[in-house]
Amino acid sequence: MAAKSGYTRPLPLAGDTAPPPPSAVLYVANCGPAVGVTDADVRSVFGAFGEVAGVQAADDSGARIIVRFHEPAAAEAAMAALHGRPCDLLAGRVLHIRYSVPVKPKARPGGSVPVALVASELGIPGIYMVQEFLTAAEEQELLSAVDSKTWKRLAKRRVQHYGYEFLYETRNVDSKQFLGELPTFVSTVLEKIASFPGVKDCTTRLVDQLTVNEYPCGVGLSPHIDTHSAFEEMIFSLSLAGPCIMEFRKYTRGSWRAPSVVNGVDEDSSQEPECIRKAIFLPPRSMLLMSGEGRYAWHHYIPHHKIDAVGGQVIKRNSRRVSFTFRKVRMGPCDCEYKQFCDSHSKRC
Numbered sequence: 001m002a003a004k005s006g007y008t009r010p011l012p013l014a015g016d017t018a019p020p021p022p023s024a025v026l027y028v029a030n031c032g033p034a035v036g037v038t039d040a041d042v043r044s045v046f047g048a049f050g051e052v053a054g055v056q057a058a059d060d061s062g063a064r065i066i067v068r069f070h071e072p073a074a075a076e077a078a079m080a081a082l083h084g085r086p087c088d089l090l091a092g093r094v095l096h097i098r099y100s101v102p103v104k105p106k107a108r109p110g111g112s113v114p115v116a117l118v119a120s121e122l123g124i125p126g127i128y129m130v131q132e133f134l135t136a137a138e139e140q141e142l143l144s145a146v147d148s149k150t151w152k153r154l155a156k157r158r159v160q161h162y163g164y165e166f167l168y169e170t171r172n173v174d175s176k177q178f179l180g181e182l183p184t185f186v187s188t189v190l191e192k193i194a195s196f197p198g199v200k201d202c203t204t205r206l207v208d209q210l211t212v213n214e215y216p217c218g219v220g221l222s223p224h225i226d227t228h229s230a231f232e233e234m235i236f237s238l239s240l241a242g243p244c245i246m247e248f249r250k251y252t253r254g255s256w257r258a259p260s261v262v263n264g265v266d267e268d269s270s271q272e273p274e275c276i277r278k279a280i281f282l283p284p285r286s287m288l289l290m291s292g293e294g295r296y297a298w299h300h301y302i303p304h305h306k307i308d309a310v311g312g313q314v315i316k317r318n319s320r321r322v323s324f325t326f327r328k329v330r331m332g333p334c335d336c337e338y339k340q341f342c343d344s345h346s347k348r349c
């Protein structure tokens with residue numbers, strides 16, 4: 001499925017947001033190569049309602065697509081028949097479908113957000129960053145280790161999972177499916193994070209899940225908060241091979257929503273509800289810790305840029321950036337104080 005459809009998902013429906021008008025273009029969640037649905041499957045399912053003009057990735061998850069019909073009536077019929085119902089041709093998979101909206105032009109690299117070089121400049125409680133967390137030799141060892149393993153291809157990046165598989169369609173893990181201990185090639189990292197600034201408790205194992213992301217130049221990550229019920233409070237992210245900017249956004253009217261229906265907030269800034277934006281530069285070999293308010297209440301986002309503007313300088317992204325994100329799988333509900341963003345809280349209501 002080709003990317004760059006020019007369409008994206010509509011905004012989450014908040015009290016004062018009107019749904020997008022019916023059109024010939026559908027945004028379909030829980031569908032795509034990452035969940036085992038091929039281009040041919042999509043064309044066969046949607047083709048029953050009219051001629052399909054195109055099928056493209058909606059984002060880099062591999063689990064959300066854009067389906068374009070020639071006729072709005074065909075899209076309307078597909079929506080009526082397929083949305084929220086088990087689809088026989090897809091082995092009972094339930095598709096979540098909405099009318100799509102055109103992507104607005106992108107902001108300039110770095111936008112108008114000043115980029116901090118140290119975490120204290122950000123002023124977000126719970127965010128810590130240590131530069132040169134590893135030596136260049138240790139960085140090379142980690143890169144060689146993951147490059148000798150099998151990568152899983154998503155729409156725009158490659159990933160590996162250890163400890164527990166990360167399930168993109170639900171943005172969660174199956175806590176009963178333990179894949180095994182984290183690999184020995186991360187032992188040095190695990191030792192070092194025990195004394196990381198901001199780490200409160202090192203009496204128990206700090207992390208047991210690792211996602212390795214390989215981003216080609218120009219690829220970023222949509223804004224999201226890691227699902228509260230999936231992972232404990234501390235999330236560590238190690239940057240290797242290349243730099244990036246990480247932006248943090250706090251939505252004043254945001255709330256947690258079921259990820260298979262709407263997941264995170266798109267980078268279509270002109271449509272976004274009001275938010276506070278802050279950004280930090282993550283050089284290679286730096287380690288970031290997201291905890292407390294910074295982990296539970298701020299979306300984190302990597303802009304899809306080939307260059308980043310950092311304090312008057314233009315920094316080129318490398319041919320790739322590889323990140324190691326370490327998390328601890330949560331075994332019960334989340335009991336954080338950020339109820340507005342908490343899926344555990346919304347399930348209890």
Ligand SMILES: O=C(O)CCC(=O)C(=O)O
Pocket residue numbers: 211213221226237238300323325
């Ligand atoms: O690449 C990174 O530093 C962040 C990765 C991340 O947020 C994620 O895998 O959910």
